Each structure stands twice: as C-alpha cells, then as structure tokens.
Amino acid sequence: xxxxxxGFQHETNTFSFSKANYMCFKIxxxxxxxxxxxxVLDQTKGTTLPIAGFIESSIxxxxxxxTPIVWCSAEPSSFVTDCAYKRISKIIIDxxxxxxxxxxxxxxxxxxxxxxxxxxxxGNLLKNIRKIVGYxxxxxxxxxxxxxxxxxxxxxSDAITMYRTYPHIDMHDAGKRAYEAIKYLxxxxxxxxAFEEIPFLIPLHMQSTMIEPCRGIxxxxxxxxxxYNKWAEFATGFPLSDVSHCRPSLIYYSNEKIPRxxxxxxxxxxxxxxxxxxxxxxYLPNQAVKFAKSFNHPVILADVQDNPGAGAASDNIEILEAxxxxxxxxxxxxxxxxxxxxxxxHKIGVGGKFRAKIGSKFxxxxxxxxxxxxxISLSDGKFTFKGKMYKGIRANSGMTACLSIDNCSNIHIVIxxxxxxxxxxxxxxxxxxxxxxxxxxxLKSTVHFxxxxxxxxxxxxxxxxxxxxxxxxRDITFKNLNxxxxxxx
Ligand SMILES: [Zn+2]
Numbered sequence: 001x002x003x004x005x006x007g008f009q010h011e012t013n014t015f016s017f018s019k020a021n022y023m024c025f026k027i028x029x030x031x032x033x034x035x036x037x038x039x040v041l042d043q044t045k046g047t048t049l050p051i052a053g054f055i056e057s058s059i060x061x062x063x064x065x066x067t068p069i070v071w072c073s074a075e076p077s078s079f080v081t082d083c084a085y086k087r088i089s090k091i092i093i094d095x096x097x098x099x100x101x102x103x104x105x106x107x108x109x110x111x112x113x114x115x116x117x118x119x120x121x122x123g124n125l126l127k128n129i130r131k132i133v134g135y136x137x138x139x140x141x142x143x144x145x146x147x148x149x150x151x152x153x154x155x156x157s158d159a160i161t162m163y164r165t166y167p168h169i170d171m172h173d174a175g176k177r178a179y180e181a182i183k184y185l186x187x188x189x190x191x192x193x194a195f196e197e198i199p200f201l202i203p204l205h206m207q208s209t210m211i212e213p214c215r216g217i218x219x220x221x222x223x224x225x226x227x228y229n230k231w232a233e234f235a236t237g238f239p240l241s242d243v244s245h246c247r248p249s250l251i252y253y254s255n256e257k258i259p260r261x262x263x264x265x266x267x268x269x270x271x272x273x274x275x276x277x278x279x280x281x282x283y284l285p286n287q288a289v290k291f292a293k294s295f296n297h298p299v300i301l302a303d304v305q306d307n308p309g310a311g312a313a314s315d316n317i318e319i320l321e322a323x324x325x326x327x328x329x330x331x332x333x334x335x336x337x338x339x340x341x342x343x344x345x346h347k348i349g350v351g352g353k354f355r356a357k358i359g360s361k362f363x364x365x366x367x368x369x370x371x372x373x374x375x376i377s378l379s380d381g382k383f384t385f386k387g388k389m390y391k392g393i394r395a396n397s398g399m400t401a402c403l404s405i406d407n408c409s410n411i412h413i414v415i416x417x418x419x420x421x422x423x424x425x426x427x428x429x430x431x432x433x434x435x436x437x438x439x440x441x442x443l444k445s446t447v448h449f450x451x452x453x454x455x456x457x458x459x460x461x462x463x464x465x466x467x468x469x470x471x472x473x474r475d476i477t478f479k480n481l482n483x484x485x486x487x488x489x
Pocket of ligand 1: 144146168
C-alpha cells in the first residue's frame with residue numbers, strides 16, 4: 001500500500017496587510033520551515049501536526065509505504081501569491097506524476113487558502129490532482145476546523161477529517177483518522193457523503209470549543225461517530241476570507257447509504273437553531289482594563305482583533321495605552337511585532353535604555369507610542385513550545401526582547417521580529433519571565449491561548465482593538481460573500 005503524503009497550509013485573511021510569498025512558506029515561524037521528502041518524516045516526528053499523526057498511525061501497518069513529498073505552511077496573512085502557489089503545487093503534482101504506482105494520496109491542508117488568482121486554493125489543487133490520477137485512487141485530506149470547505153474540496157476528496165478543538169489540541173488526531181479512512185478506501189471500502197452549508201458567519205472568538213455553543217456541538221459529533229464507518233465534521237469557517245464559499249459547513253461520511261432524518265440532519269438543525277448563541281460582547285480597551293482591575297485574581301485580556309495567527313499585524317498598542325493611563329500595576333503585553341525596536345534592544349543590551357516608537361508600523365492607521373524603554377531580557381527567539389497545542393514544535397520569533405517603559409517599570413512588553421501568536425507560555429518563559437509576577441497579561445491571540453494559559457487565569461476578557469483579525473463582523477464590508485450568508489448574528 002503506497003501512499004503519497006504532502007502538506008500545504010495557509011489561512012488567508014483577505015483583509016490583511018501583506019501577502020504570503022514563497023519565502024513565507026520556506027521560513028520557520030510558529031511552524032516548521034518548508035520540508036522536502038525524508039525531512040517531512042524526520043522533522044514532523046514528535047510534533048502535534050496532522051501529518052505527524054498520519055505518519056505515526058501508518059507505522060503500525062508493515063505493508064504501508066509512505067512517499068513524502070513536501071510539507072509547508074506560512075503565518076496567516078493576505079493572499080498567497082500566484083508564484084508561491086504554483087511553485088508549491090508543482091512540487092506536489094510532480095511528486096504524483098513521478099509515482100504512477102500510488103494506491104492513495106493524503107494531503108494535510110488548511111481549507112481557507114485564497115490565492116491571488118484563485119479563490120479556492122485547496123479545491124483548485126485537488127481538481128488538478130484528479131486530472132492526473134482520476135478517481136482510480138482515493139484522496140483523503142485533513143483540514144483545520146477554520147476551513148471554508150468548498151464544493152470542489154468536498155467533491156475531489158474521498159474523505160475529509162478535521163480538527164474538532166479550538167484551541168487546536170487534536171490536530172494529530174485529525175491525521176490519525178485520515179489514515180484510517182484512506183486505509184479503508186484503499187482496501188475497497190466506499191463512503192457515502194453529505195455536505196451542508198451554514199447560512200451565517202461565526203466570529204472567531206465564539207468558535208472556542210471550551211465554551212458553548214461549540215462545546216455541545218462537538219460533544220454531539222463525538223457521540224455520532226462510529227469508528228471509521230460513520231462520522232461528521234463541523235467546519236466553523238474562517239470569516240476573514242472574503243470569498244463566495246466563506247461560511248461554516250457540515251460534512252458527513254458513512255459506509256452505508258445515508259437515510260433521511262439521520263444524525264447528520266439533527267446536527268445541522270441544532271447548529272442552525274443555536275445561531276444567536278454565537279454572539280458575545282467585546283470590550284473596548286479602557287472598559288476592559290477597568291473591568292480587569294476589579295478582580296482580585298489575575299486576568300487575561302485577549303487582543304483578539306490583533307491576533308497574528310488570524311492575519312493581523314500584531315502591533316496595536318491600544319490596550320497598552322489603557323494600562324498606562326489607568327496606572328495598572330504589574331502587567332505583561334505580548335508579542336508586539338517590531339523588528340527594528342527588537343534590533344536596537346539587542347544592540348544596547350540588558351539594562352540599557354533607548355527611545356523608540358512602537359505601534360502603527362504595519363498599519364499607519366493604528367495609534368503609536370513613543371517613549372523611553374529599558375531592556376529587561378533578550379532572546380534569539382528560538383524556543384520550543386510546551387503547551388498541548390504545539391508541544392514539541394520549534395518556534396522562531398526572530399530577535400526578541402522584553403522591555404519596560406521608563407516611567408512605568410511595572411509594565412513589561414515583549415517585542416518580536418517575526419509575527420508569532422502568544423498562544424503558549426513559552427513565548428514569555430523563554431525570556432526568563434515569571435508569569436506569577438503579573439496581575440494582567442495581554443495576549444495577541446484568539447482562543448488558542450486558553451489551554452496553556454488556564455493555569456495563569458481562567459478569567460478572560462475579549463477586547464476589541466483596531467486590528468485586522470476582525471471579530472466584530474459588523475465592521476467588515478464583504479465584497480464577495482454569498483448574499484445568503486448573514487454576518488450580523
Ligand atoms: Zn485554525
């Protein structure tokens with residue numbers, strides 16, 4: 001049983017400030033750099049990536065032979081350039097052409113990739129692969145739960161498995177389930193399948209599976225799973241991709257003909273009925289800081305709209321300004337992306353002081369803050385994530401520095417040179433910072449931080465700043481969204 005495996009991931013925020021070119025896929029950021037052939041097996045081993053789960057499951061079957069081609073991802077941003085898309089797709093397509101004796105293909109994809117000249121990066125890739133292999137061999141894909149699953153992705157794959165947690169602490173499981181599905185198909189099995197669109201967008205901060213309504217929906221999905229014979233997936237969607245297939249969706253696979261009024265229909269009806277539950281308040285920076293000060297235990301302020309993990313610039317300083325003006329004691333803000341300031345801090349060294357401006361670097365519409373900083377600690381930005389989601393994955397935030405503001409020494413700010421979502425405590429602890437010293441932590445992250453930071457605090461306040469990872473969907477003017485999809489819950 002010879003299976004070709006490859007991975008090509010990008011979550012495209014079409015409202016973001018910069019495109020993903022080939023270099024963005026080549027470099028190491030929160031995820032590994034571009035890996036080729038044997039590197040895919042060697043360098044994903046022991047990580048939580050879907051492809052690592054697939055590889056791990058295949059090892060127990062002696063007759064399975066994997067042909068690894070490529071694996072790459074880029075930090076969420078605006079469109080993938082045509083050049084990068086063509087170059088990476090060609091590596092996968094050539095790999096398939098060079099291996100005419102394949103029994104199956106597994107792809108580790110995201111599901112919300114928008115390319116300069118193609119709205120549906122994954123669907124287009126699958127269509128092109130079918131042109132080579134036809135329907136003679138199965139294609140199984142795993143997707144992020146933030147996928148905007150298109151009709152082409154559904155049509156040109158034989159089975160789709162997806163993450164079922166946000167924070168994504170089960171990426172590995174999606175790869176494992178993909179392996180079982182492809183094994184069943186290669187051995188002559190067949191899946192009947194169903195697909196339904198959900199007629200409203202869900203803001204990212206309300207897609208968390210640690211709270212209702214998603215927690216209950218995914219519990220039901222777990223209940224209706226029958227091993228690899230029958231399962232459902234709920235793609236909560238990525239609302240920041242302005243394309244016609246942007247919306248949540250449900251998919252269902254069964255080894256038997258799908259009857260009417262089955263579990264899948266019940267799931268569809270329950271998601272639609274829960275519509276108004278997907279809305280929740282976002283606090284403005286001053287409101288949020290005042291509210292946080294009212295607690296007598298530590299609090300997390302989630303800067304959800306400036307989350308680099310959803311394509312934002314990660315340099316908005318509105319919450320920092322509120323901390324300063326409301327004289328908050330002992331707080332930590334991270335990570336603000338500003339390579340120039342990080343470089344100066346490294347040049348001056350720990351204990352040194354310098355004047356600089358932060359904020360508005362990537363978006364001139366943001367407010368900025370110019371003041372004197374003191375260097376608290378420094379790192380080369382190379383560290384290993386330790387939380388459940390990214391455990392074992394090597395990070396690279398570039399030259400990184402922890403600074404304090406000269407006349408507010410109790411406010412610490414972590415500055416990075418590469419955009420990196422603050423979803424893992426290692427973002428701070430690798431700089432020697434002790435989180436117990438802070439009363440308020442400001443994280444540029446949406447939901448992903450909840451798992452690893454719950455030991456710091458379970459009190460989370462979602463804050464609305466002027467960032468490009470918009471969670472208040474009323475603020476977005478969509479041009480390409482299907483007219484039947486509601487954005488105002
Ligand atoms: Zn995701």
